[in-house]
Amino acid sequence: xxxxxxxxxxxxxxxxxxxxxxxxxxxxxxxxxxxxxxxxxxxxxxxxxxxxxxxxxxxxxxxxxxxxxxxxxxxxxxxxxxxxxxxxxxxxxxxxxxxxxxxxxxxxxxxxxxxxxxxxxxxxxxxxxxxxxxxxxxxxxxxxxxxxxxxxxxxxxxxxxxxxxxxxxxxxxxxxxxxxxxxxxxxxxxxxxxxxxxxxxxxxxxxxxxxxxxxxxxxxxxxxxxxxxxxxxxxxxxxxxxxxxxxxxxxxxxxxxxxxxxxxxxxxxxxxxxxxxxxxxxxxxxxxxxxxxxxxxxxxxxxxxxxxxxxxxxxxxxxxxxxxxxxxxxxxxxxxxxxxxxxxxxxxxxxxxxxxxxxxxxxxxxxxxxxxxxxxxxxxxxxxxxxxxxxxxxxx
Numbered sequence: 062x063x064x065x066x067x068x069x070x071x072x073x074x075x076x077x078x079x080x081x082x083x084x085x086x087x088x089x090x091x092x093x094x095x096x097x098x099x100x101x102x103x104x105x106x107x108x109x110x111x112x113x114x115x116x117x118x119x120x121x122x123x124x125x126x127x128x129x130x131x132x133x134x135x136x137x138x139x140x141x142x143x144x145x146x147x148x149x150x151x152x153x154x155x156x157x158x159x160x161x162x163x164x165x166x167x168x169x170x171x172x173x174x175x176x177x178x179x180x181x182x183x184x185x186x187x188x189x190x191x192x193x194x195x196x197x198x199x200x201x202x203x204x205x206x207x208x209x210x211x212x213x214x215x216x217x218x219x220x221x222x223x224x225x226x227x228x229x230x231x232x233x234x235x236x237x238x239x240x241x242x243x244x245x246x247x248x249x250x251x252x253x254x255x256x257x258x259x260x261x262x263x264x265x266x267x268x269x270x271x272x273x274x275x276x277x278x279x280x281x282x283x284x285x286x287x288x289x290x291x292x293x294x295x296x297x298x299x300x301x302x303x304x305x306x307x308x309x310x311x312x313x314x315x316x317x318x319x320x321x322x323x324x325x326x327x328x329x330x331x332x333x334x335x336x337x338x339x340x341x342x343x344x345x346x347x348x349x350x351x352x353x354x355x356x357x358x359x360x361x362x363x364x365x366x367x368x369x370x371x372x373x374x375x376x377x378x379x380x381x382x383x384x385x386x387x388x389x390x391x392x393x394x395x396x397x398x399x400x401x402x403x404x405x406x407x408x409x410x411x412x413x414x415x416x417x418x419x420x421x422x423x424x425x426x427x428x429x430x431x432x433x434x435x436x437x438x439x440x441x442x443x444x445x446x447x448x449x450x451x452x453x454x455x456x457x
Contacts, residue, residue, distance in 0.1 A: 073192045076201045078252035079144075079185055080208030085245035086148060087212030088219065089238040090174070091321065093158050095217035095314025096224075097167070098297040099304060100231050105164050109301065113421020115168045116295035117414040119175040124410020126179025128403035133184075135400050140188035141255040147181025148249055150174075152242035159235035179410075183402035190390040190398055191256055196336065199387040203332020206383035210325035216241075217314030217321065224311040275401055279392035283408050285443060286385060289344075290412035292351060292439035293378075294420035294432070296320060299358070299371050302429055306364050319368055320375035327379025335384045341448075347380035348444040355437035359430040 101107040101115065130147065134140045150173065157170035186202070193201040216238075223234040300316045308315070331343050350373050357370030386402075393401030416436075423432045 072197060072201050072204055074252075075192045075254050076189055076205060077208075078248060078254075079189060080205040082144075082148065082245050082249040082253065083185075083205060083209035084212035084215075085241040085248065086151060087209050088216040089155060089240075089242035089245065090151070090178075091213040091216030091317050092220045092238045092241075092314070093155070093216075093235055094296070095220045095300070095317040096231050096234065097158070097171070098300040099310060099313050100235075101164060101167060102301060103304075103310070104231060105161075105167065107164050108421070109298070109424035110418075110421040111164060112297055112301070113295070113417045113419070113424070115164070115171055116297050117417030117421075118168070119171040120295065120417065121410040121414035122172055123175035123179035123182070124406035124408075124413060126176050127183040127406030127410070128400075130180045130183050130403060132400050132403055134187055135397060139255065140184040140191065141249075141253055143184040144181045144188070144253070145246070145249055147177045147179070147184075148246050150177030150180065152177075152239075152246050155239045155242050156236070158238070159232040179406065183400075183406060186386050186390070186402045187398040188253075188255065189386075191395070195391075198390055199332040199335035199384065200329070201332070202387040202390070203329040203335075203383040206328040206332070206379075206386070207325050210321050210328055210379070212241075213321035214318050214325055217316070217318035220314035221312060221318070224314075229311055275393055275397060275404075279389070279401060282385075282388050282392055283405050286405060287408045287412040288439060289348070289381070289385075289443040290409040291416045292348075292355075292436050292443050294413075294416040294436060296374070297417075298420055298424065298429075298432060299374065302358055303364065303367050303371070305429065306367050308364060316368075316371055320371050320378070323372045323375030324379045324382075327376055328383045331380045332383045332387065335387055343380050343384045345444060345448065347377040347384075348440050350380065351377040351440045352437050352444070355433040355440065359433035359437070 098112060101112055102109070107115070130143050134143050154170050154174040154177065157173075158167065161167045161170060189201050189205055190198055219237070220234055223237055224231070227233045296317060299320065300313055303316050304310075304313060335343055354370045354373035354377060357366055357373065361367050361370055389401055389405050390398060416439075419435070420432045423435060
C-alpha cells in the first residue's frame with residue numbers, strides 16, 4: 062500500500078476537522094473527568110458504589126443515545142446537524158459542574174454531558190466512514206481517535222497546572238472547561254463539510270428486516286464488544302486507586318493524562334496495522350494488555366506499579382477503540398452505518414452500566430483488588446470471543 066493512501070496528510074480534511082473537534086471537547090471533558098472522581102468522593106462524600114452508579118449511568122446514557130442518533134442520521138441522511146446538537150449540549154452542561162453543591166447535581170450534569178456524547182458519537186463516526194475510502198477507514202478512525210486522545214491528555218495536564226496555580230480550588234479549575242468546549246463547537250460548525258446524500262429518499266433504517274441485513278458478522282462484533290466492555294469499567298476507578306496509594310489531590314488528573322498519552326500514541330498506528338493485517342491481531346493484543354493492566358492494578362505495590370498499570374490500560378484502548386469503530390463500519394452497508402454504530406453503542410452502553418455499577422459494589426463490599434480481578438476475568442472471556450472472528454471484505 063502506498064504511503065499516499067495511508068499518510069495522515071492524505072486523509073480527507075473533514076476527518077481532520079472532526080478530529081480537532083473531538084480534541085478540544087476532550088480537553089474540556091477530561092479536565093473535568095480528571096478531577097470529578099475525587100470531587101465526588103472527597104469533596105462531596107460519595108462512596109465508590111455511588112461513583113460507579115454516576116459513571117455507569119452516564120456512560121450507558123451516552124451509548125443508548127447513540128442508537129437513536131445513528132438511526133436519525135441514516136433516516137435524514139444528515140450527520141453534521143446531529144453532531145452539532147451533541148457537541149452543543151456537552152458545551153452547555155460544562156458550567157453545571159463547578160456550580161454543583163450536591164452529588165445529584167453532579168450526576169445530572171454528567172448525565173446530560175454524556176447524552177451529548179451519545180447524540181454526536183454515531184453520526185460523527187458514520188461521517189468519518191462516509192468521507193473516507195474503504196482502504197483508509199482504519200487509519201481515519203485511528204487518526205480521529207488519536208486527536209481525540211491528545212485532547213484527553215491535554216485536559217488533565219491543564220487541570221494539574223490550574224490546581225497548582227489556584228491552590229487546589231477544584232471549583233475554580235472546573236470553570237476553565239467551558240473555553241475549549243466552545244472552541245470545539247466552532248470548529249465543527251465552520252470546518253466540517255458533509256457530503257451530499259446519495260438519494261433524496263429518506264429511509265427509516267430501524268426495521269426488523271433492515272437490521273437483519275447487518276448480518277452475522279456484525280452481530281458477532283456487537284456480542285464480543287459487549288463482553289469486552291464488561292472488562293473495562295469507568296476510568297474513575299483508576300483515579301481513586303492511585304489516590305488510595307498516596308497520589309496528591311492536585312496530581313489526580315495525571316492518571317487520565319498518562320492513560321491518554323499512551324492511548325493517543327498507539328491509536329493511529331493501530332489503525333494502520335488494522336488496514337494491513339486486519340482487526341483480530343489488534344483486538345487479541347489489546348485484551349492481553351488489559352489483563353496485564355488489571356493484574357498490576359490489583360496487586361501492584363506503590364504508585365510506580367499503579368501508573369504502569371494505568372499506562373497499560375491506555376495501551377489496550379489505543380490498540381482496540383479505533384479498531385472496533387472501523388470493524389463496525391466494515392461490517393455495515395453504507396445506508397445502515399449510523400444505525401450500526403448506534404446499536405453497537407446501545408449494547409455496549411448497557412454493558413458499561415453493569416460493569417461500572419458492579420465495580421463500585423465490589424470495591425465497597427469486597428476490595429479494590431476484587432474489582433480489577435473481575436475485570437481481568439471478563440477480559441479473558443472477551444479474548445476467547447475475538448479469537449473466533451473471521452475476516453471479511455471491506456464494506457462499500
